[in-house]
Amino acid sequence: MQGFLNLNKPFDWTSHDCVARVRKLLRLKRVGHAGTLDPAATGVLPIAFGKATRLLQYLPGNKAYKATIRLGVRTTTDDLQGEIITSAPCPGLSLAEVKSVLPQFEGKIEQIPPSYSAIQVDGKRLYDLARRGEKVEVPVRTVEVFQIEILDWREGEYPELEIAIACGAGTYIRAIARDLGAILETGGTLAALIRTESSGFHLSDSITLADLEAQLQAGTFQPTAPDTALQYLPSVTLPATAAQKWCQGQRVPVTIDISGLVRVYDEESRFLGIGQSQAGVLIPQMVFEPVSS
Structure with missing residues (x-):
C-alpha cells in the first residue's frame, strides 16, 4: 500500500504519535508526515506511507x-x-x-x-x-x-x-x-x-484515527493517490523509449515550455516520478515507478 492520508490530528497527540499509530494500523514500516503540528493543535496532518514517503519533500508548503x-x-x-x-x-x-x-x-x-x-x-x-x-x-x-x-x-x-x-x-x-x-x-x-x-490537503476532506481504523476494518479505506497530492505541479508525458531511459536515470529531451519541477507520466498515464525541466531537457529527480524494459 502506498499513498497519502489526510489525517485530522487529535488534541494532545504529537505528530510522531500519529505516525506511530498509522504505522501500526496499516502494518507498514515506511510512514512519515509533512508539517509538524504542536500537541495542542488539531487539524490537517498529511501522512505518507510506502513509496509515497519519498514525495513528502515535493508537497506544496502553504x-x-x-x-x-x-x-x-x-x-x-x-x-x-x-x-x-x-x-x-x-x-x-x-x-x-x-x-x-x-x-x-x-x-x-x-x-x-x-x-x-x-x-x-x-x-x-x-x-x-x-x-x-x-x-x-x-x-x-x-x-x-x-x-x-x-x-x-x-x-x-x-x-x-x-x-x-x-x-x-x-x-x-x-x-x-x-x-x-x-x-x-x-x-x-x-x-x-x-x-x-x-500541503494541498483540506480539513473538510480529513479523517480521524477512529475513521481510519473503521475503514480498515470494513475494507473501505482508499488512500490518496501519490500524484494527486502533487497536482500543483505541471505534468509531462513521455513516449515509451524516453520514459524507460528517464526511469534509468538518464536525461531525455522534451519539447515543453516549462522550467522547474514537473510530474512525469508515461503514455499509459502511469505516474513515474518527479523531474526537473530545464533548457529542453528533463532531468530525473525522483523515480517513483520505474518502467520495465
Missing part, C-alpha cells in the same frame, strides 16, 4: 489555520500549555485597536520562533534546551503571511481574537499571538489552533 489568541496573558510556550509569565486583564482593549496593528503581520515578516519549538540550534532542538533551562539566541527567520481574516472578537477581562490565517511554510502562529500582544502592550498567547489546510 498552510492555513483558524487560531484563537487570548490577550492579556504571556506564557513560556506562547500557548496555554506553558506556564504563565504575566497575566493582566485588559477589558478596555477594543477590536479597532487590534485591527489597526494586524496589517503588520501580513506579507513577508521577520519572526522569532517560540523557545519551545522543534527548530534546531547547534544540532539541538529548542524545546530540549528550554526544558533544561538553557537560554539560547533563537535565530530570526523570514516567513510569509498571505492573509489574516478576523472571524470573531470576544470582549472580557482577557479578550479573545479568532482569526483565519493563510501563510507559507515555517510560520509559527504562536509567535504571531505573542508578537500581537507585545505590540498592543497587553501580552498575548495562543489559546487554540486548528490547521485547516496543509
